[in-house]
Amino acid sequence: MDLKDQIDKKNLPQHIAVIMDGNGRWAQKKGNQRIFGHKNGVKAVRDTVEGAAELGIKFLTLYAFSTENWNRPQQEVNALMSLLITTINSETDTLIKNNVRLLTIGNIDGLPKNVSAKLKGLINKTSKNTGLSLILALNYSARWEIVNAVKEIITENRQNPIDVGSINNEFFERYLNTKDIPDPDLLIRTSGEYRISNFLIWQMAYSELYFTEVLWPDFRRNDLYEAIIDYQKRERRFGKVSEQIKK
Numbered sequence: 318m319d320l321k322d323q324i325d326k327k328n329l330p331q332h333i334a335v336i337m338d339g340n341g342r343w344a345q346k347k348g349n350q351r352i353f354g355h356k357n358g359v360k361a362v363r364d365t366v367e368g369a370a371e372l373g374i375k376f377l378t379l380y381a382f383s384t385e386n387w388n389r390p391q392q393e394v395n396a397l398m399s400l401l402i403t404t405i406n407s408e409t410d411t412l413i414k415n416n417v418r419l420l421t422i423g424n425i426d427g428l429p430k431n432v433s434a435k436l437k438g439l440i441n442k443t444s445k446n447t448g449l450s451l452i453l454a455l456n457y458s459a460r461w462e463i464v465n466a467v468k469e470i471i472t473e474n475r476q477n478p479i480d481v482g483s484i485n486n487e488f489f490e491r492y493l494n495t496k497d498i499p500d501p502d503l504l505i506r507t508s509g510e511y512r513i514s515n516f517l518i519w520q521m522a523y524s525e526l527y528f529t530e531v532l533w534p535d536f537r538r539n540d541l542y543e544a545i546i547d548y549q550k551r552e553r554r555f556g557k558v559s560e561q562i563k564k
């Protein structure tokens with residue numbers, strides 16, 4: 318039986334988040350520059366997005382550039398920014414045709430002007446689409462997001478002091494980049510690294526974590542299916558006991 322047929326369509330993760338790791342190692346193993354790995358990473362992005370959309374996954378978040386990635390060699394940072402532009406240019410029609418809605422999380426205004434302008438253009442063009450929401454995490458880190466939320470809460474409520482008793486999870490989440498996006502059910506990290514790397518720390522409180530040795534440029538929809546099949550074998554208890562879940 319095909320892997321795809323083993324997936325229970327009634328128990329799909331609503332939101333899958335992915336730490337796409339291993340591009341550099343993939344390229345170096347082949348005796349190439351790191352950017353060759355990033356370029357091939359785009360093929361994995363395309364296949365994963367198509368696979369997720371086809372299955373009916375509602376939200377897919379890809380960690381494409383972290384706040385800490387600015388510390389990489391300037392040449393690699395520049396190459397990643399150019400790759401973003403060329404990918405947006407080449408994928409625009411496919412995203413529109415497939416009813417995909419593009420969203421971003423992270424400090425988009427901190428990206429080079431041509432990159433942020435391109436992104437905003439595509440976000441606009443796809444805003445009415447009702448299929449998969451593809452969320453690119455760019456210039457993103459979870460600690461930045463949380464500190465930013467605190468700043469916004471203080472700025473917005475300067476004139477009227479907040480009733481401390483009214484602060485709860487729901488209140489705080491309204492100030493996160495992911496407001497209106499459900500928490501990830503499943504996190505996938507490639508390349509055999511077992512870390513969260515400052516990604517969606519608040520939102521992943523109850524996510525199921527899945528790690529694979531596959532390097533990101535080799536990741537294809539079958540690897541996505543394997544992760545989903547593994548996810549479907551898990552019992553999500555959210556702090557309760559097994560008997561309460563089975564009721």
Ligand code: FPP
Pocket residue numbers: 337338339340341342343351355356358359362379380381382383386400401404453508533
């Ligand atoms: C991690 O691999 C990958 C990145 C930091 C960049 C991810 C970018 C892409 C997949 C291409 C562009 C994406 C889009 C959405 C158009 P690494 O460089 O850390 O690999 P390493 O751990 O082997 O060094």
